[in-house]
Amino acid sequence: MTREEVAAxxxxxxxxxxxxxxxxxxxxxxxxxxLGADSLKxxxxxxxxxxxxxxxxxxxxxxxxxxxxxxxDFFHRLLK
Amino acid sequence: xxxxxxxxxxxPNLLEETFPYTLPPLIKFEGKIKETIDGKEVEFDPNxxxxxxIHITDTTFRDGQQARPPYKxxxxxxxxxxxxxxxxxxxxxxxxxxxxYTKNDRATIDACRARNxxxxxxxxxxxxxxxxxxxxxxxxxxETGMLTxxxxxxxxxxxxxxxxxxxxxxxxxxxxxxxxxxxxxxxxEDITRADLPGFVFPFVQKLERLSEQVPAHxxxxxxxxxxxxxxxxxxxxxxxxxxxxxxxxxxNECGISADRLEWHGHNDFHKVHINGASAWIYGLNALNGTLxxxxxRTGNPPLEGAVIxxxxxxxxxxxxxxxxxxxxxxxxxxxxGTTLTANYPFVGKDFNTTRAGIHAGGLRKFEQIYNIFDxxxxxxxxxxxxxxxxxGTDGVALWVNDFLGLQGEERLTxxxxxxxxxxxxxxxxKEGRMSSITDQEMEEQVKVFLPEYYQSxxxx
Numbered sequence: 001m002t003r004e005e006v007a008a009x010x011x012x013x014x015x016x017x018x019x020x021x022x023x024x025x026x027x028x029x030x031x032x033x034x035l036g037a038d039s040l041k042x043x044x045x046x047x048x049x050x051x052x053x054x055x056x057x058x059x060x061x062x063x064x065x066x067x068x069x070x071x072x073d074f075f076h077r078l079l080k
Numbered sequence: 081x082x083x084x085x086x087x088x089x090x091x092p093n094l095l096e097e098t099f100p101y102t103l104p105p106l107i108k109f110e111g112k113i114k115e116t117i118d119g120k121e122v123e124f125d126p127n128x129x130x131x132x133x134i135h136i137t138d139t140t141f142r143d144g145q146q147a148r149p150p151y152k153x154x155x156x157x158x159x160x161x162x163x164x165x166x167x168x169x170x171x172x173x174x175x176x177x178x179x180x181y182t183k184n185d186r187a188t189i190d191a192c193r194a195r196n197x198x199x200x201x202x203x204x205x206x207x208x209x210x211x212x213x214x215x216x217x218x219x220x221x222x223e224t225g226m227l228t229x230x231x232x233x234x235x236x237x238x239x240x241x242x243x244x245x246x247x248x249x250x251x252x253x254x255x256x257x258x259x260x261x262x263x264x265x266x267x268x269e270d271i272t273r274a275d276l277p278g279f280v281f282p283f284v285q286k287l288e289r290l291s292e293q294v295p296a297h298x299x300x301x302x303x304x305x306x307x308x309x310x311x312x313x314x315x316x317x318x319x320x321x322x323x324x325x326x327x328x329x330x331x332n333e334c335g336i337s338a339d340r341l342e343w344h345g346h347n348d349f350h351k352v353h354i355n356g357a358s359a360w361i362y363g364l365n366a367l368n369g370t371l372x373x374x375x376x377r378t379g380n381p382p383l384e385g386a387v388i389x390x391x392x393x394x395x396x397x398x399x400x401x402x403x404x405x406x407x408x409x410x411x412x413x414x415x416x417g418t419t420l421t422a423n424y425p426f427v428g429k430d431f432n433t434t435r436a437g438i439h440a441g442g443l444r445k446f447e448q449i450y451n452i453f454d455x456x457x458x459x460x461x462x463x464x465x466x467x468x469x470x471x472g473t474d475g476v477a478l479w480v481n482d483f484l485g486l487q488g489e490e491r492l493t494x495x496x497x498x499x500x501x502x503x504x505x506x507x508x509x510k511e512g513r514m515s516s517i518t519d520q521e522m523e524e525q526v527k528v529f530l531p532e533y534y535q536s537x538x539x540x
Contacts, residue, residue, distance in 0.1 A: 043473050044498045
């Protein structure tokens with residue numbers, strides 16, 4: 001899967017969870033500061049990415065991801 | 081001033097020589113304890129407790145029963161049998177005392193005797209008068225406690241006697257016990273509020289002179305009854321409240337050896353356990369307690385706490401079976417119908433239950449962070465989390481993994497339980513809930529959100 005394909009799906013999942021338009025999500029958006037995620041929302045987001053890509057990720061690594069761009073890179077790396 | 085440099089180690093120092101986890105944390109001493117008596121310094125060697133034959137005596141069915149509705153005979157026999165297994169074959173729980181007054185009291189002793197258990201040995205409890213002593217003889221007991229009140233509060237205001245009259249009465253019953261071949265155990269009631277040099281020590285010295293006429297196994301035992309919980313374990317506390325001074329004088333000035341001295345406390349000032357344990361350290365062998373501390377008013381030294389203290393002081397189990405403590409607590413709740421306080425150490429429903437999410441997180445990562453010792457192996461009580469809005473996703477993950485019995489790599493991550501945690505938070509934030517989530521409700525959520533795991537769990 002190309003990075004663009006991963007990005008489209010990460011943005012789509014993120015927009016749905018935060019009830020936003022995909023066009024309003026930027027790669028530089030930080031989950032907590034810009035999107036207003038609390039700790040449970042951050043976990044729900046990773047869980048939603050897992051469902052989207054059919055993967056189970058390591059908790060410690062996944063929870064280090066801080067912004068949308070990091071998430072795209074993280075899943076792109078796993079899906080290579 | 082001494083300077084301490086940071087030692088940036090590569091592996092953690094968990095101080096396992098003191099906190100082995102496979103046993104309760106060990107109690108270690110460095111050097112002797114000094115006490116000032118009559119202006120002179122005397123020493124106690126606390127490490128002596130490692131080799132001395134310290135043990136526990138029980139009064140669950142005497143003092144313990146004075147503070148609650150009576151037990152049925154079947155309860156007492158079952159608890160007696162469990163007590164025997166808890167204390168083990170080496171008699172860490174050495175004796176248990178019983179009332180003798182009613183037909184039921186005596187039938188219970190017969191039923192316990194019929195179990196043919198080596199420990200605890202059955203002893204009696206009577207008031208110090210000859211009429212009561214007849215009951216001891218009829219039951220064929222080898223030892224009996226007798227009430228020999230020692231403070232003027234009791235002698236003057238309860239018994240309406242002079243000190244001389246009280247002492248004469250006590251001595252007559254002790255002599256009668258010797259004649260009948262029964263070992264007397266004098267319970268020096270209210271000793272921490274007594275005139276020690278004016279009554280207690282002369283009385284004990286008289287008992288010692290009487291004891292010179294009988295074989296070693298018959299010599300009078302002395303129970304130090306801190307009836308109102310006034311005793312103090314602090315070094316250099318003043319008499320008569322000082323436990324160290326009292327024990328020192330009884331041993332060194334009255335000639336009573338450690339194996340003939342026993343401590344019996346009460347919890348009126350929250351000192352009941354530490355006073356009992358301190359009495360062991362300061363040189364007596366027997367600590368008298370009751371199951372879960374039930375006893376007159378605020379209660380007695382908790383027997384199960386004394387057993388844990390014993391293991392911590394000795395550094396080994398010595399035949400003790402700690403899991404019986406849990407069995408006894410369940411018996412109290414399910415059969416006798418007595419609810420133990422949830423946060424009561426070692427046995428309460430929540431004694432090793434954490435509620436805070438940050439603690440649950442620690443517990444999930446490394447159990448030893450928030451568990452006092454291996455409660456799963458030793459007490460058959462795995463550490464738990466109670467689910468509230470403060471438990472966090474870590475707490476929910478811990479609960480779910482423990483419920484499903486998942487180990488190691490199988491254990492579910494916080495992502496897998498996020499939907500359950502969302503349901504929990506909605507209960508509080510949207511529904512305005514005020515109570516904890518019950519285990520049954522949590523199980524229902526596992527069934528809804530993790531059906532494949534739930535089915536697998538049901539099959540196993």
